[in-house]
Amino acid sequence: MGVYIAKWQFSLDMAIVNQIPYFSEKEHTFDSIILYMDLDAFFAAVEIRENPSLAGLPIVVGGNPNTKQGVVSTCSYEAREYGIHSGMSISQALKLCPNLTMVRGSFRLYSEVSKRIMNILKHYSPIMKVAGNDEAYLDLTDIVSDYEEAKQLAIELKDDIYASEKLTSSIGIAPNKILAKIGSDTDKPNGLVVVKPLKISEFLSPLEITIIPGIGKKSSKIFHDNNITTCGDLAMIPYQLAHQKFGKTGLKTWKLVNGYNTENTDDKFNSREIKSISEERTFFNRPKDWKDIDVLIDSSIETIVTKAKKKNMNFRTITLKIRFQDFETFTRSYSLSCHVMSKKQVKEVVNMLLEEFKDKKPFQIRLLGVKISNLLKITDNQKTLTQFF
DNA sequence: TCTGGGGTCCTAGGACCC
Protein backbone atom coordinates (compact mmCIF):
# COMPACT_ATOMS: atom_id res chain seq x y z
CA MET A 1 0.00 0.00 0.00
CA GLY A 2 2.67 2.46 1.12
CA VAL A 3 4.68 1.76 -1.99
CA TYR A 4 1.82 2.76 -4.22
CA ILE A 5 1.24 6.00 -2.41
CA ALA A 6 4.92 6.86 -2.67
CA LYS A 7 4.97 6.06 -6.34
CA TRP A 8 1.94 8.17 -7.06
CA GLN A 9 3.30 10.98 -4.94
CA PHE A 10 6.56 10.83 -6.81
CA SER A 11 5.02 11.09 -10.24
CA LEU A 12 2.78 13.91 -9.08
CA ASP A 13 5.72 15.83 -7.60
CA MET A 14 7.73 15.34 -10.73
CA ALA A 15 4.83 16.52 -12.78
CA ILE A 16 4.61 19.67 -10.68
CA VAL A 17 8.35 20.29 -10.90
CA ASN A 18 8.47 19.80 -14.63
CA GLN A 19 4.98 21.08 -15.24
CA ILE A 20 4.33 17.93 -17.19
CA PRO A 21 0.94 16.33 -16.81
CA TYR A 22 0.94 12.79 -15.50
CA PHE A 23 -1.83 11.70 -17.86
CA SER A 24 -1.34 8.46 -19.69
CA GLU A 25 0.07 8.20 -23.18
CA LYS A 26 -3.27 6.84 -24.30
CA GLU A 27 -4.93 10.18 -23.77
CA HIS A 28 -2.62 11.70 -26.34
CA THR A 29 -3.34 9.28 -29.12
CA PHE A 30 -5.97 10.03 -31.72
CA ASP A 31 -7.04 7.34 -34.05
CA SER A 32 -10.59 8.46 -34.79
CA ILE A 33 -11.98 10.73 -37.46
CA ILE A 34 -15.28 12.22 -36.36
CA LEU A 35 -17.67 14.34 -38.40
CA TYR A 36 -20.22 16.63 -36.79
CA MET A 37 -23.09 18.07 -38.79
CA ASP A 38 -25.32 20.92 -37.67
CA LEU A 39 -28.18 22.32 -39.75
CA ASP A 40 -28.01 26.10 -40.03
CA ALA A 41 -30.78 27.88 -38.07
CA PHE A 42 -32.83 24.75 -38.65
CA PHE A 43 -36.39 25.75 -37.66
CA ALA A 44 -36.05 29.20 -39.22
CA ALA A 45 -34.52 27.72 -42.39
CA VAL A 46 -37.42 25.28 -42.80
CA GLU A 47 -39.94 28.13 -42.37
CA ILE A 48 -38.14 30.21 -44.99
CA ARG A 49 -38.06 27.25 -47.36
CA GLU A 50 -41.83 26.79 -46.94
CA ASN A 51 -42.50 30.49 -47.31
CA PRO A 52 -39.82 32.12 -49.51
CA SER A 53 -41.20 35.59 -48.87
CA LEU A 54 -39.52 35.36 -45.46
CA ALA A 55 -36.07 35.05 -47.02
CA GLY A 56 -33.70 37.83 -46.01
CA LEU A 57 -35.93 38.98 -43.15
CA PRO A 58 -35.17 38.87 -39.44
CA ILE A 59 -37.47 36.08 -38.26
CA VAL A 60 -37.87 34.11 -35.04
CA VAL A 61 -39.54 30.78 -34.44
CA GLY A 62 -41.07 30.30 -30.99
CA GLY A 63 -43.25 32.21 -28.58
CA ASN A 64 -46.81 33.30 -29.04
CA PRO A 65 -47.19 35.85 -31.88
CA ASN A 66 -50.48 37.14 -30.41
CA THR A 67 -49.49 37.73 -26.80
CA LYS A 68 -45.78 38.33 -27.58
CA GLN A 69 -44.94 36.00 -24.71
CA GLY A 70 -42.45 33.17 -24.57
CA VAL A 71 -38.91 32.72 -25.78
CA VAL A 72 -37.02 32.49 -29.06
CA SER A 73 -36.51 28.92 -30.17
CA THR A 74 -34.50 29.62 -33.33
CA CYS A 75 -33.89 32.76 -35.35
CA SER A 76 -32.63 33.56 -38.83
CA TYR A 77 -29.11 34.91 -39.34
CA GLU A 78 -30.63 38.28 -40.18
CA ALA A 79 -32.25 38.34 -36.73
CA ARG A 80 -28.95 37.34 -35.13
CA GLU A 81 -27.42 40.52 -36.49
CA TYR A 82 -29.66 42.43 -34.08
CA GLY A 83 -28.26 40.44 -31.16
CA ILE A 84 -31.20 38.06 -30.98
CA HIS A 85 -30.44 34.48 -29.97
CA SER A 86 -32.14 31.27 -28.85
CA GLY A 87 -33.61 31.40 -25.36
CA MET A 88 -34.07 35.16 -25.39
CA SER A 89 -37.52 36.42 -24.39
CA ILE A 90 -39.73 37.54 -27.26
CA SER A 91 -40.28 40.93 -25.68
CA GLN A 92 -36.56 41.55 -25.54
CA ALA A 93 -36.11 40.38 -29.13
CA LEU A 94 -38.82 42.83 -30.22
CA LYS A 95 -37.00 45.64 -28.46
CA LEU A 96 -33.82 44.83 -30.36
CA CYS A 97 -35.67 44.53 -33.66
CA PRO A 98 -39.15 46.10 -33.73
CA ASN A 99 -40.00 44.83 -37.24
CA LEU A 100 -39.15 41.26 -36.33
CA THR A 101 -41.31 38.60 -37.99
CA MET A 102 -42.62 35.99 -35.58
CA VAL A 103 -43.44 32.54 -36.87
CA ARG A 104 -45.33 29.95 -34.90
CA GLY A 105 -43.29 26.75 -35.10
CA SER A 106 -44.48 23.74 -37.10
CA PHE A 107 -42.69 21.21 -34.95
CA ARG A 108 -44.14 18.14 -36.57
CA LEU A 109 -42.74 19.28 -39.91
CA TYR A 110 -39.30 19.92 -38.40
CA SER A 111 -39.18 16.44 -36.99
CA GLU A 112 -40.16 14.91 -40.35
CA VAL A 113 -37.47 16.88 -42.15
CA SER A 114 -34.99 15.96 -39.46
CA LYS A 115 -35.74 12.25 -39.84
CA ARG A 116 -35.20 12.40 -43.60
CA ILE A 117 -31.87 14.17 -43.17
CA MET A 118 -30.70 11.68 -40.55
CA ASN A 119 -31.49 8.93 -43.04
CA ILE A 120 -29.19 10.60 -45.54
CA LEU A 121 -26.41 10.70 -42.94
CA LYS A 122 -26.84 7.02 -42.23
CA HIS A 123 -25.56 6.22 -45.71
CA TYR A 124 -22.23 7.84 -44.89
CA SER A 125 -21.40 5.78 -41.82
CA PRO A 126 -23.20 3.07 -39.86
CA ILE A 127 -21.75 4.49 -36.65
CA MET A 128 -23.83 7.53 -36.00
CA LYS A 129 -25.17 9.48 -33.07
CA VAL A 130 -28.14 11.76 -33.44
CA ALA A 131 -27.67 14.56 -30.92
CA GLY A 132 -30.84 16.54 -31.53
CA ASN A 133 -33.24 17.60 -34.25
CA ASP A 134 -30.57 19.38 -36.21
CA GLU A 135 -27.27 17.74 -35.33
CA ALA A 136 -25.48 14.41 -35.51
CA TYR A 137 -22.06 12.80 -35.29
CA LEU A 138 -20.63 10.28 -37.72
CA ASP A 139 -17.65 8.09 -37.00
CA LEU A 140 -15.63 8.03 -40.24
CA THR A 141 -12.62 6.19 -38.80
CA ASP A 142 -13.22 3.02 -40.77
CA ILE A 143 -14.77 4.80 -43.74
CA VAL A 144 -11.98 7.11 -44.90
CA SER A 145 -8.21 6.77 -44.88
CA ASP A 146 -7.33 10.38 -44.03
CA TYR A 147 -8.66 13.87 -43.36
CA GLU A 148 -8.53 14.85 -47.01
CA GLU A 149 -10.87 12.02 -47.87
CA ALA A 150 -13.09 12.94 -44.94
CA LYS A 151 -13.32 16.47 -46.25
CA GLN A 152 -14.41 15.27 -49.70
CA LEU A 153 -17.04 13.12 -48.07
CA ALA A 154 -18.31 16.10 -46.08
CA ILE A 155 -18.66 18.15 -49.25
CA GLU A 156 -20.70 15.35 -50.77
CA LEU A 157 -22.86 15.12 -47.67
CA LYS A 158 -23.59 18.84 -47.64
CA ASP A 159 -24.54 18.72 -51.32
CA ASP A 160 -26.69 15.71 -50.68
CA ILE A 161 -28.62 17.44 -47.88
CA TYR A 162 -29.07 20.58 -49.92
CA ALA A 163 -30.20 18.68 -53.01
CA SER A 164 -32.93 16.84 -51.16
CA GLU A 165 -34.07 19.39 -48.56
CA LYS A 166 -32.78 22.78 -49.73
CA LEU A 167 -31.15 23.32 -46.36
CA THR A 168 -27.56 24.28 -45.63
CA SER A 169 -25.44 22.69 -42.95
CA SER A 170 -22.16 23.32 -41.18
CA ILE A 171 -19.67 20.52 -40.66
CA GLY A 172 -16.65 20.00 -38.43
CA ILE A 173 -14.19 17.13 -38.78
CA ALA A 174 -11.76 16.33 -35.98
CA PRO A 175 -10.27 13.49 -33.94
CA ASN A 176 -13.09 13.65 -31.38
CA LYS A 177 -16.66 14.79 -30.97
CA ILE A 178 -16.05 17.95 -28.97
CA LEU A 179 -13.46 19.26 -31.40
CA ALA A 180 -15.63 18.38 -34.38
CA LYS A 181 -18.46 20.37 -32.84
CA ILE A 182 -16.24 23.33 -32.02
CA GLY A 183 -14.93 23.17 -35.56
CA SER A 184 -18.38 23.47 -37.06
CA ASP A 185 -19.29 26.28 -34.66
CA THR A 186 -16.42 28.42 -35.94
CA ASP A 187 -17.70 28.58 -39.51
CA LYS A 188 -21.42 29.17 -39.83
CA PRO A 189 -23.53 29.09 -41.85
CA ASN A 190 -22.70 26.63 -44.60
CA GLY A 191 -19.17 26.00 -43.33
CA LEU A 192 -16.70 23.14 -43.34
CA VAL A 193 -13.79 23.01 -40.91
CA VAL A 194 -11.17 20.30 -40.53
CA VAL A 195 -9.08 20.10 -37.34
CA LYS A 196 -6.22 17.65 -37.73
CA PRO A 197 -4.66 16.14 -34.59
CA LEU A 198 -1.39 18.06 -34.86
CA LYS A 199 -3.22 21.35 -35.40
CA ILE A 200 -5.46 21.24 -32.34
CA SER A 201 -3.54 23.77 -30.23
CA GLU A 202 -3.07 26.10 -33.15
CA PHE A 203 -6.78 25.92 -33.93
CA LEU A 204 -8.09 26.35 -30.37
CA SER A 205 -5.59 28.85 -29.04
CA PRO A 206 -7.14 32.10 -30.40
CA LEU A 207 -10.75 31.04 -29.76
CA GLU A 208 -12.84 32.44 -26.91
CA ILE A 209 -13.18 30.01 -24.01
CA THR A 210 -16.96 30.20 -24.45
CA ILE A 211 -16.65 28.24 -27.70
CA ILE A 212 -16.30 25.12 -25.55
CA PRO A 213 -19.62 23.35 -24.99
CA GLY A 214 -20.41 23.45 -21.28
CA ILE A 215 -18.73 26.81 -20.66
CA GLY A 216 -21.66 29.16 -20.32
CA LYS A 217 -22.22 32.52 -18.70
CA LYS A 218 -21.27 31.57 -15.15
CA SER A 219 -18.19 29.54 -15.95
CA SER A 220 -16.84 32.05 -18.43
CA LYS A 221 -17.14 34.80 -15.82
CA ILE A 222 -15.00 32.76 -13.45
CA PHE A 223 -12.44 32.25 -16.20
CA HIS A 224 -12.51 35.94 -17.12
CA ASP A 225 -12.04 36.96 -13.49
CA ASN A 226 -8.87 34.90 -13.60
CA ASN A 227 -7.65 36.62 -16.76
CA ILE A 228 -8.50 33.71 -19.01
CA THR A 229 -10.47 34.71 -22.09
CA THR A 230 -9.17 32.43 -24.83
CA CYS A 231 -8.50 28.72 -25.00
CA GLY A 232 -4.85 29.59 -25.38
CA ASP A 233 -4.88 31.47 -22.06
CA LEU A 234 -6.15 28.36 -20.30
CA ALA A 235 -3.69 26.10 -22.09
CA MET A 236 -0.79 28.18 -20.75
CA ILE A 237 -1.48 27.73 -17.03
CA PRO A 238 -0.23 24.66 -15.14
CA TYR A 239 -2.86 21.96 -15.06
CA GLN A 240 -2.72 21.82 -11.24
CA LEU A 241 -3.86 25.41 -11.14
CA ALA A 242 -6.66 24.67 -13.60
CA HIS A 243 -7.80 21.82 -11.37
CA GLN A 244 -7.49 23.80 -8.15
CA LYS A 245 -9.21 26.94 -9.42
CA PHE A 246 -11.86 25.54 -11.70
CA GLY A 247 -12.47 22.04 -10.35
CA LYS A 248 -13.22 18.92 -12.29
CA THR A 249 -14.56 20.72 -15.35
CA GLY A 250 -11.54 23.01 -15.22
CA LEU A 251 -9.16 20.10 -15.52
CA LYS A 252 -11.20 18.54 -18.27
CA THR A 253 -11.25 21.79 -20.20
CA TRP A 254 -7.52 22.22 -19.64
CA LYS A 255 -6.91 18.78 -21.14
CA LEU A 256 -9.09 19.62 -24.11
CA VAL A 257 -7.31 22.87 -24.94
CA ASN A 258 -3.95 21.14 -24.62
CA GLY A 259 -4.87 18.55 -27.17
CA TYR A 260 -5.63 15.62 -24.92
CA ASN A 261 -8.40 13.28 -25.84
CA THR A 262 -10.86 13.60 -22.99
CA GLU A 263 -13.46 11.27 -24.41
CA ASN A 264 -14.11 7.76 -23.34
CA THR A 265 -13.61 5.84 -26.55
CA ASP A 266 -15.67 2.90 -25.35
CA ASP A 267 -19.03 4.64 -25.36
CA LYS A 268 -18.16 7.10 -28.09
CA PHE A 269 -21.31 6.47 -30.01
CA ASN A 270 -23.37 4.15 -27.90
CA SER A 271 -26.33 6.28 -27.00
CA ARG A 272 -26.77 5.68 -23.33
CA GLU A 273 -30.03 4.73 -21.70
CA ILE A 274 -32.35 7.59 -20.91
CA LYS A 275 -32.05 8.77 -17.29
CA SER A 276 -35.30 10.59 -16.63
CA ILE A 277 -38.68 11.41 -18.10
CA SER A 278 -40.40 14.65 -17.22
CA GLU A 279 -43.04 17.14 -18.16
CA GLU A 280 -43.38 20.66 -16.88
CA ARG A 281 -45.88 23.32 -17.81
CA THR A 282 -46.27 27.00 -17.23
CA PHE A 283 -49.82 28.13 -16.59
CA PHE A 284 -51.01 30.23 -19.48
CA ASN A 285 -53.77 31.60 -17.27
CA ARG A 286 -53.15 31.72 -13.55
CA PRO A 287 -54.71 28.73 -11.74
CA LYS A 288 -57.87 29.65 -9.83
CA ASP A 289 -57.94 26.81 -7.32
CA TRP A 290 -56.29 23.54 -6.37
CA LYS A 291 -58.53 21.76 -8.84
CA ASP A 292 -56.68 23.49 -11.71
CA ILE A 293 -53.39 22.33 -10.20
CA ASP A 294 -54.72 18.82 -9.89
CA VAL A 295 -55.83 18.68 -13.53
CA LEU A 296 -52.42 19.78 -14.77
CA ILE A 297 -50.60 17.30 -12.56
CA ASP A 298 -52.84 14.43 -13.65
CA SER A 299 -52.18 15.22 -17.27
CA SER A 300 -48.42 15.36 -16.74
CA ILE A 301 -48.44 12.08 -14.85
CA GLU A 302 -50.42 10.52 -17.66
CA THR A 303 -47.87 11.69 -20.24
CA ILE A 304 -44.72 10.58 -18.44
CA VAL A 305 -45.98 7.21 -17.22
CA THR A 306 -47.24 6.41 -20.71
CA LYS A 307 -43.78 7.28 -22.06
CA ALA A 308 -42.17 5.03 -19.47
CA LYS A 309 -44.52 2.20 -20.38
CA LYS A 310 -43.68 2.57 -24.07
CA LYS A 311 -40.00 2.38 -23.25
CA ASN A 312 -40.54 -0.54 -20.88
CA MET A 313 -39.08 1.42 -17.99
CA ASN A 314 -39.86 1.15 -14.32
CA PHE A 315 -38.99 4.06 -12.07
CA ARG A 316 -38.25 4.61 -8.42
CA THR A 317 -37.83 8.35 -7.88
CA ILE A 318 -40.55 10.94 -8.33
CA THR A 319 -39.82 14.68 -8.39
CA LEU A 320 -42.19 17.59 -8.12
CA LYS A 321 -41.12 20.97 -9.44
CA ILE A 322 -42.98 24.09 -8.52
CA ARG A 323 -42.33 27.67 -9.54
CA PHE A 324 -44.08 30.70 -8.12
CA GLN A 325 -44.90 33.96 -9.86
CA ASP A 326 -41.77 35.58 -8.42
CA PHE A 327 -39.81 32.84 -10.20
CA GLU A 328 -38.73 31.20 -6.96
CA THR A 329 -38.46 27.53 -7.85
CA PHE A 330 -38.41 24.43 -5.66
CA THR A 331 -37.94 20.75 -6.35
CA ARG A 332 -38.95 17.98 -3.97
CA SER A 333 -38.28 14.35 -4.63
CA TYR A 334 -39.00 11.01 -3.06
CA SER A 335 -37.59 7.58 -3.79
CA LEU A 336 -39.74 4.51 -3.41
CA SER A 337 -38.25 1.31 -2.02
CA CYS A 338 -38.67 -0.50 -5.33
CA HIS A 339 -39.19 0.24 -9.00
CA VAL A 340 -42.78 0.69 -10.13
CA MET A 341 -44.76 1.75 -13.17
CA SER A 342 -47.97 3.08 -11.76
CA LYS A 343 -49.76 6.38 -12.21
CA LYS A 344 -51.49 5.92 -8.90
CA GLN A 345 -48.23 5.75 -7.02
CA VAL A 346 -46.86 8.83 -8.76
CA LYS A 347 -50.02 10.68 -7.87
CA GLU A 348 -49.76 9.68 -4.21
CA VAL A 349 -46.14 10.79 -3.97
CA VAL A 350 -46.80 14.06 -5.79
CA ASN A 351 -49.68 14.83 -3.44
CA MET A 352 -47.44 14.14 -0.47
CA LEU A 353 -44.70 16.40 -1.85
CA LEU A 354 -47.24 19.10 -2.61
CA GLU A 355 -48.40 19.25 1.02
CA GLU A 356 -45.48 21.52 1.92
CA PHE A 357 -46.79 24.20 -0.46
CA LYS A 358 -50.45 24.03 0.52
CA ASP A 359 -50.26 27.27 2.47
CA LYS A 360 -49.64 29.13 -0.79
CA LYS A 361 -52.49 30.42 -2.91
CA PRO A 362 -53.02 28.53 -6.18
CA PHE A 363 -52.81 31.72 -8.26
CA GLN A 364 -49.26 32.25 -6.97
CA ILE A 365 -48.13 29.17 -8.83
CA ARG A 366 -46.58 29.72 -12.23
CA LEU A 367 -45.23 26.31 -13.21
CA LEU A 368 -45.63 22.70 -12.22
CA GLY A 369 -43.53 19.75 -13.28
CA VAL A 370 -43.36 16.05 -12.59
CA LYS A 371 -40.31 13.91 -13.26
CA ILE A 372 -39.61 10.21 -12.89
CA SER A 373 -36.05 8.98 -12.65
CA ASN A 374 -33.95 6.11 -11.35
CA LEU A 375 -35.27 4.28 -14.37
CA LEU A 376 -34.90 0.55 -14.85
CA LYS A 377 -35.43 -1.29 -18.10
CA ILE A 378 -37.66 -4.30 -17.58
CA THR A 379 -36.54 -7.57 -19.07
CA ASP A 380 -39.13 -10.17 -20.05
CA ASN A 381 -38.13 -12.14 -17.01
CA GLN A 382 -38.88 -9.26 -14.69
CA LYS A 383 -42.13 -8.57 -16.48
CA THR A 384 -43.51 -11.90 -15.42
CA LEU A 385 -42.34 -11.19 -11.90
CA THR A 386 -44.12 -7.86 -11.91
CA GLN A 387 -47.28 -9.54 -13.03
CA PHE A 388 -46.89 -12.14 -10.35
CA PHE A 389 -46.68 -9.65 -7.50
C1' DT B 1 -37.71 43.40 -18.67
C1' DC B 2 -38.97 38.79 -18.93
C1' DT B 3 -37.79 34.59 -18.41
C1' DG B 4 -40.50 27.47 -22.58
C1' DG B 5 -39.56 22.60 -22.09
C1' DG B 6 -36.96 18.22 -22.05
C1' DG B 7 -32.98 16.66 -20.84
C1' DT B 8 -27.80 15.75 -18.61
C1' DC B 9 -24.26 16.51 -15.40
C1' DC B 10 -22.11 18.43 -11.24
C1' DT B 11 -21.83 19.86 -6.38
C1' DA B 12 -22.70 19.72 -1.70
C1' DG B 13 -24.63 18.23 2.53
C1' DG B 14 -26.63 14.69 5.40
C1' DA B 15 -27.73 9.89 6.73
C1' DC B 16 -26.02 5.60 7.35
C1' DC B 17 -22.82 1.67 7.33
C1' DC B 18 -18.44 -0.58 8.21
Next chain:
DNA sequence: TCTGGGGTCCTAGGACCC
Protein backbone atom coordinates in the same frame (compact mmCIF):
# COMPACT_ATOMS: atom_id res chain seq x y z
C1' DT C 1 -18.02 12.18 26.15
C1' DC C 2 -15.77 12.34 22.12
C1' DT C 3 -15.24 10.29 18.14
C1' DG C 4 -11.52 8.74 12.02
C1' DG C 5 -12.27 7.85 7.34
C1' DG C 6 -14.18 5.86 3.24
C1' DG C 7 -18.13 4.51 0.55
C1' DT C 8 -22.84 4.83 -0.97
C1' DC C 9 -27.33 6.60 -1.34
C1' DC C 10 -30.63 10.34 -1.18
C1' DT C 11 -32.04 15.05 -1.80
C1' DA C 12 -31.90 20.02 -3.49
C1' DG C 13 -30.24 23.24 -6.42
C1' DG C 14 -28.02 25.07 -10.33
C1' DA C 15 -25.41 25.38 -14.86
C1' DC C 16 -25.81 24.21 -19.28
C1' DC C 17 -27.41 22.36 -23.92
C1' DC C 18 -30.63 22.11 -27.84
